[in-house]
Structures are given as C-alpha cells and as structure tokens.
Amino acid sequence: MIKNRVLVGMILFVASESIFFLMLVLAYVHFHNVTGATAAAQLDPIKTGLFSIALFSSSFTMWLAEIARKKENAALVRLWLFTTIALGVTFLTGQGIEYARLLMNNITISRDLFGSTFFTLTGFHGFHVLIGLLLLLLMFGLAVAGRKDEPTHVGMQSVAIYWHFVDAVWLVVFSVVYLWRYV
Amino acid sequence: MTEASGTHRPINWLAEIPEYQGLWSWVTSIDHKQLGIMYITSALFFFLIGLVLALMMRIQLMVPMNHFVSQDSYNQIFTMHGTTMIFLMGMPLLFGFSVYLVPLMIGARDMAFPRLNSMGFWVYIFGALMLYFSFMGGGAPAAGWFSYAPLTEKGFLSNPGVDYWALSLLVIGIGSVATGINLIATILTLRAPGMTLQRVPLFVWMMLTTSFLVVLSFPALNAAIIMILFDRLLNTHFFSPAHGGSPLLWQNYFWFFGHPEVYILILPGFGVVTEVIPVFSRKTIYGAGFLAASTVAIGFLSFGVWMHHMFATGLGFSVLYVFALSSLFIAVPTGIKVWTWIATMWGGSIRFSTAMLFATAFIIQFTIGGLSGVTFAVIPLDWQLTDSYFVVAHIHYVLLGGMMFAMISGIYYWFPKVTGRMLSEKLGKWHFWLMVLGFNGTFLGMHILGVFGMPRRVWTYPYGLPVVSALNLFSSLSAFVLAGSIVLFFWNMAHSFVKGKIAGDNPWEAWTLEWATTSPPAPENFDRLPPVYSRRPLWDLTHAAQEPKPAAQESTHTEPDSGSEPGEQP
Numbered sequence: 001m002i003k004n005r006v007l008v009g010m011i012l013f014v015a016s017e018s019i020f021f022l023m024l025v026l027a028y029v030h031f032h033n034v035t036g037a038t039a040a041a042q043l044d045p046i047k048t049g050l051f052s053i054a055l056f057s058s059s060f061t062m063w064l065a066e067i068a069r070k071k072e073n074a075a076l077v078r079l080w081l082f083t084t085i086a087l088g089v090t091f092l093t094g095q096g097i098e099y100a101r102l103l104m105n106n107i108t109i110s111r112d113l114f115g116s117t118f119f120t121l122t123g124f125h126g127f128h129v130l131i132g133l134l135l136l137l138l139m140f141g142l143a144v145a146g147r148k149d150e151p152t153h154v155g156m157q158s159v160a161i162y163w164h165f166v167d168a169v170w171l172v173v174f175s176v177v178y179l180w181r182y183v
Numbered sequence: 184m185t186e187a188s189g190t191h192r193p194i195n196w197l198a199e200i201p202e203y204q205g206l207w208s209w210v211t212s213i214d215h216k217q218l219g220i221m222y223i224t225s226a227l228f229f230f231l232i233g234l235v236l237a238l239m240m241r242i243q244l245m246v247p248m249n250h251f252v253s254q255d256s257y258n259q260i261f262t263m264h265g266t267t268m269i270f271l272m273g274m275p276l277l278f279g280f281s282v283y284l285v286p287l288m289i290g291a292r293d294m295a296f297p298r299l300n301s302m303g304f305w306v307y308i309f310g311a312l313m314l315y316f317s318f319m320g321g322g323a324p325a326a327g328w329f330s331y332a333p334l335t336e337k338g339f340l341s342n343p344g345v346d347y348w349a350l351s352l353l354v355i356g357i358g359s360v361a362t363g364i365n366l367i368a369t370i371l372t373l374r375a376p377g378m379t380l381q382r383v384p385l386f387v388w389m390m391l392t393t394s395f396l397v398v399l400s401f402p403a404l405n406a407a408i409i410m411i412l413f414d415r416l417l418n419t420h421f422f423s424p425a426h427g428g429s430p431l432l433w434q435n436y437f438w439f440f441g442h443p444e445v446y447i448l449i450l451p452g453f454g455v456v457t458e459v460i461p462v463f464s465r466k467t468i469y470g471a472g473f474l475a476a477s478t479v480a481i482g483f484l485s486f487g488v489w490m491h492h493m494f495a496t497g498l499g500f501s502v503l504y505v506f507a508l509s510s511l512f513i514a515v516p517t518g519i520k521v522w523t524w525i526a527t528m529w530g531g532s533i534r535f536s537t538a539m540l541f542a543t544a545f546i547i548q549f550t551i552g553g554l555s556g557v558t559f560a561v562i563p564l565d566w567q568l569t570d571s572y573f574v575v576a577h578i579h580y581v582l583l584g585g586m587m588f589a590m591i592s593g594i595y596y597w598f599p600k601v602t603g604r605m606l607s608e609k610l611g612k613w614h615f616w617l618m619v620l621g622f623n624g625t626f627l628g629m630h631i632l633g634v635f636g637m638p639r640r641v642w643t644y645p646y647g648l649p650v651v652s653a654l655n656l657f658s659s660l661s662a663f664v665l666a667g668s669i670v671l672f673f674w675n676m677a678h679s680f681v682k683g684k685i686a687g688d689n690p691w692e693a694w695t696l697e698w699a700t701t702s703p704p705a706p707e708n709f710d711r712l713p714p715v716y717s718r719r720p721l722w723d724l725t726h727a728a729q730e731p732k733p734a735a736q737e738s739t740h741t742e743p744d745s746g747s748e749p750g751e752q753p
Contacts, residue, residue, distance in 0.1 A: 003371075012363075013364055018402075109417050120419065
C-alpha cells in the first residue's frame with residue numbers, strides 16, 4: 001500500500017474526478033441518438049486527432065521528466081517538463097481553434113443538446129488541462145529557480161498522476177465524441 | 184485508570200488552553216480539534232435553524248386550512264429545512280466528529296492535510312451563508328431538497344433561489360470531497376506504531392467507508408449541479424424536456440449521489456454507537472470483524488440501489504426487479520450490525536448513562552426506520568407509499584431517530600473529552616425521555632398518515648378528514664415537546680461547559696486512544712503514546728502486568744509511515 005499521504009491524496013482526488021467526468025460523458029452518451037448527426041457533421045476527427053496526439057505524447061514526456069527527477073538529472077527534468085508544457089499548450093490551442101470554428105458556425109452551448117453536452121464535457125476537460133498546465137509551470141519554475149531538491153520527487157509524482165489522468169480522460173472523450181461515427 | 188486524576192494538571196478546561204484563546208486563533212486555526220469543535224458548533228447552530236423551520240411546518244399543519252404561512256413560503260421552508268438538515272447540519276456534524284476524533288483514535292498529531300481541513304470547514308461556512316443569503320437575494324429555493332427537474336428549470340422557478348441552492352451545494356460538495364480525501368489519507372498513512380488497520384477503533388473503520396462514499400458520490404452531485412446551473416445561467420438543455428432534455432437524467436444523477444449520501448449520514452452514527460455500547464456494557468464489541476466487513480459491504484451496495492428512489496418513474500420491470508433485490512439485500516449487512524450491538528449488550532453489566540440511553544434508543548428507532556425503508560424495496564408498496572408521509576416518517580426515523588440520536592449519544596460520550604467537563608446526567612435524562620416522547624409522537628403517526636394517503640409537501644389539507652386532522656394535531660403538539668427537549672440539551676451543554684464537573688482523562692473507563700490523553704487534549708494531542716497491541720490499548724495498559732505481548736508488533740499488515748516523511752510529524 002502507498003504510504004505517502006500526498007500520493008494517497010492525489011490518487012483519491014483523481015478517483016473522485018473520474019466519477020465527475022463519468023457523469024459528463026454519460027450525459028453526452030445519453031443524448032447521442034439526438035446529437036450524433038450534428039457531431040458527425042460539425043466535428044473534424046482528423047484535425048482534433050492531430051492535436052490529441054500532442055496531449056497523448058505529453059504523457060510520455062511527463063513520464064520521462066519523472067524518471068529524470070528520480071535520477072536527479074536537473075537538465076533533463078527541465079527539458080522534459082518544458083516539452084510537456086509545450087505539448088499541453090498545443091492541445092489547448094487546438095481546442096481553442098476548434099471552438100472558434102464551431103462558434104463561427106453558430107454552434108453554441110445554448111443552441112441545442114449537442115452544444116450543451118459537447119461544450120460542457122470538452123470545456124471541463126480543457127479546464128482540467130489548464131489546471132494541469134499551471135501545476136506543470138509550478139514544477140518548471142521550481143526546476144529552474146527552486147532549491148536543490150526541488151521539485152521534490154513526490155511532487156513530480158503527484159503532478160504526473162494528475163496529468164496522466166487528464167490524458168486518460170481525453171482518450172475516453174475523444175473516442176466517444178469524435179470516433180463514435182465510425183462505429 | 185483513574186489514578187491520572189491524582190497527578191497535578193493545571194489545564195482541565197477547554198477555555199484554559201492558551202493556544203485556543205482569542206477569536207483570531209479560531210479563525211486561523213488548522214488544529215484538527217479546533218476545526219472539529221467549529222464544525223460541531225456550526226452544525227448544532229444549523230440544527231436549531233432547521234428545527235425552527237420544522238416547527239413552522241408543524242404549526243402550519245396543526246389544523247386544516249391553516250394560513251400560518253403562505254403556500255409559496257411553505258415550499259421554501261421545507262426545501263430549506265431538508266437542505267439545512269442534510270448539508271448544513273448532518274454532514275458537518277459527522278465531519279466534526281471525525282476530524283476531531285480520528286487523529287486522536289489512531290494516535291496521530293493532526294490530519295494528513297491540516298490546511299485542506301481548514302479549507303473544508305470555511306468553504307462549508309461560506310456555502311451555508313450563501314444558501315441563507317437567498318432569502319435576501321430574491322427568494323429561497325423552493326423545489327425540495329432533491330430539486331427535481333424540470334421544476335428547477337428557469338421557466339418554472341424564475342427567482343434565483345435554485346441558483347443559490349446549486350452554488351451553495353457545489354461549494355459544500357467540493358469541501359466535503361476535500362475532507363473525505365483528507366480523512367482517508369489520515370487513516371491510511373498516519374496511524375501510530377502498532378495501530379494496524381485491524382486494531383483501529385470501529386468508528387475509524389466506519390469513517391473510512393464514509394469518506395470513500397463521500398469521495399466517490401459527491402462528484403455525481405457536483406456534475407448534476409453544474410448541469411442545472413448551466414441550464415439556468417447559460418441556457419443549456421440538459422434537463423429541459425421542451426428542448427429534448429431529460430428530467431430523468433437529473434433523478435439518476437441525484438440518487439446516484441443521494442443513496443450513498445444516506446449511508447454517509449448514518450455510518451458515522453453506527454460508528455458512534457459501536458464505541459459507546461461496549462464501554463457502557465463493559466464488554467468487548469461482539470463480532471468486530473463482522474461489523475467492519477458489513478460496513479464495507481454497505482459501502483459497495485449503496486452504489487447499487489439508487490433506482491429504488493425512482494420506482495414510480497416508469498422504469499422497465501427488469502430494472503425494477505434488479506433494484507428491488509439489491510435494496511432488499513442492503514438490509515442484510517445493516518441487520519448484522521443491529522445484531523452485533525444487541526449481542527454486545529447481552530450479558531454485559533450495562534450502565535445506563537445518558538450516552539448509553541441514546542445509543543439504546545438509536546437501535547430501536549433505527550430498526551423501525553430500517554424496516555419502513557425495506558418496505559420501499561417492495562415495488563407495489565413503493566408505488567402506494569411513494570411521496571406520502573410514510574416517506575417523511577421513514578427518513579426521520581433513520582436520520583433523526585437514528586443518526587441524530589447516535590450523534591447526541593456521541594456528544595454525551597465525548598463532551599468530557601472535548602471540553603474537560605461532564606454534561607449533567609440529570610438534565611441529560613430529562614432531555615432523553617422528552618426527546619424520545621417528542622420524536623416518536625411527532626413521527627410515528629406519520630406512518631399512518633402516509634398509509635391513509637396524505638402526500639408529503641402539501642401546504643394544507645381540507646376539513647372533515649378525522650384521522651388526518653387528529654394525527655396532524657398530535658404530531659404538531661409532540662413536535663413542541665421535541666423542540667423543548669432540544670432546548671434543554673443546549674442549556675445542558677452551555678451550563679455544563681462553564682459549571683460542569685471536571686471530567687479527568689478517562690471518566691467512562693473507556694479503552695480507545697483518545698482517552699489516553701488529557702481532557703481536553705493539549706494542542707499536540709499526546710505526550711507519549713501507550714503501546715498498541717490490540718483494539719483496546721488502554722485496557723492493555725491497566726492489565727499490562729499479566730501479558731505484555733511485544734511479539735504482536737511484527738504484524739504483517741501496513742506499518743504506518745512514522746518515519747517516511749521526516750520533519751513533517753513532530
């Protein structure tokens with residue numbers, strides 16, 4: 001059993017957040033027979049898929065950053081943290097571009113059930129990515145300007161747990177929202 | 184055990200602890216004991232407010248065609264009563280007990296995250312203030328404590344009451360999840376040396392389960408609340424049938440949270456009586472393993488029964504059968520608990536202190552409430568009784584007659600530890616008997632009212648219904664007896680806090696670790712911890728000469744990490 005209270009706390013938080021996202025995904029799924037057509041017509045799985053690859057690979061770089069921290073290689077910690085942040089920002093930029101295009105096409109949160117469920121689900125995911133980026137920036141700031149043992153290994157581990165979680169949620173959201181049309 | 188009172192101890196009263204003096208120390212505190220006291224005090228304050236709201240309803244229903252309050256106010260009153268009693272009274276009360284007691288019981292210095300603990304409390308206070316601000320902000324919420332859609336949609340309730348309700352519960356929900364995470368992390372990582380999970384007091388087991396339920400069920404409520412807020416503020420259509428939305432979705436979300444929630448409320452009560460009954464029966468708890476296991480079983484099952492709140496919504500029969508079965512099934516672990524409490528009392532030398540009286544009444548009343556609850560698992564009976572006063576009687580038997588009696592028992596039991604003074608037993612007995620009479624008088628008749636078809640949440644009822652009128656009058660009069668007993672209880676607490684007998688470390692000759700320190704405990708909790716070889720460390724201490732078993736130290740289970748984070752734990 002994990003004996004570190006920080007990691008226990010983060011794992012429990014992620015468990016709690018999983019239920020939260022489960023409910024949002026279920027709301028989307030519940031209305032899919034109404035909203036599926038709009039989703040197929042308006043969403044671009046290829047473009048969003050490319051931006052998604054950025055997010056998925058950021059999980060990999062985060063893992064590398066954590067290993068670098070474990071081996072106390074400060075230069076690599078900075079490098080991989082920076083890469084992770086850059087990939088996360090890329091993903092959010094992609095989401096912003098997509099939102100802008102949808103809003104141009106008059107798909108808003110209040111227009112129909114597709115807008116309601118789509119923007120609530122992806123919006124909350126984007127919000128979680130943003131929080132993750134803030135945490136990563138904190139880690140990066142500590143890696144650049146912090147004391148010798150900062151960021152601590154436990155700190156890196158807990159942020160990594162959160163970041164992998166955000167990533168895993170997107171895997172589910174992307175599959176349900178963008179890939180359902182191919183089923 | 185009592186020889187501790189012979190040693191000279193300057194501080195034996197809460198108000199004398201230097202660290203706790205001054206208002207500022209109570210605002211900035213991150214001490215789990217201060218936060219626990221603040222939780223419990225605020226919860227009891229909202230208990231009084233909820234009681235006043237309840238009395239207003241009982242006055243309105245005292246006679247037929249009454250006009251004590253208007254129809255619209257009545258809706259606001261029952262909504263605020265339910266929301267207050269569950270979210271502003273019940274949850275904070277159990278959190279107060281747990282953040283105060285859990286670190287003491289497992290021999291820790293504080294919670295795992297003391298600042299998060301403080302955040303949880305203040306977030307609750309702000310949420311509570313926001314909820315009550317609605318009275319000034321354009322009208323209180325009026326859709327009942329479970330706020331069914333589509334009544335909560337903007338088109339049906341246009342005043343901002345529901346917005347306040349949703350925001351306040353969202354804020355309180357986030358604080359509750361934080362406190363739940365905090366409690367689990369505390370129990371899993373901060374146990375004293377020797378305090379394995381098999382040796383923690385059963386209260387801690389119940390709180391562990393409760394905390395898991397909080398962490399896993401509140402996000403469902405939060406998600407649903409965000410959707411209703413978006414529906415109202417951003418014009419989304421989740422629950423609005425006019426735009427294809429689904430009101431049933433709200434019910435599913437709400438009860439996916441709501442049914443674990445009732446176990447969140449009752450499990451700490453189980454924990455309290457599980458601590459009280461053995462101490463006053465002078466026996467070890469019967470079937471401790473069964474108690475812990477049945478608690479965990481309840482925790483799992485509670486996520487699989489939510490649809491029995493929705494039997495009347497036209498679900499398919501296969502769904503009905505599955506949830507009827509699971510709802511019947513969840514009564515089994517609860518029955519095991521009742522059995523173990525009775526078996527613990529059986530043959531013990533029972534001391535009927537006030538705490539024990541409340542625990543005993545809890546068993547009886549909770550069993551009645553539990554049986555009326557199982558009634559709803561029987562589908563035809565559910566269809567007959569749903570939304571009637573039978574439901575009102577049931578929920579009050581489990582929550583007031585069950586949870587609240589257990590919590591009051593806990594207050595009589597732990598008040599000496601928290602404040603250093605004993606509560607008056609004489610006033611306590613008056614409080615107990617008046618409360619038993621008042622409570623049963625108020626709610627026993629409601630079972631019959633429900634069977635006679637009186638719907639809940641009605642503002643008034645017509646003349647010429649003999650049984651209904653008589654029972655309502657009797658219920659209202661009993662409610663005043665109940666309220667009087669609560670006033671007596673508050674007087675007892677206030678008076679005993681100043682003038683009560685000095686308690687000493689361990690007035691009840693109990694066995695768990697919280698009684699090993701001074702009353703009230705110093706801010707650092709323990710000078711030194713007694714070794715823990717069993718579930719009853721203080722018993723081992725007084726009977727140490729017979730069999731010290733250091734071999735028990737090499738237990739295979741989770742050794743606590745007292746050394747893993749140097750510098751964190753003084």
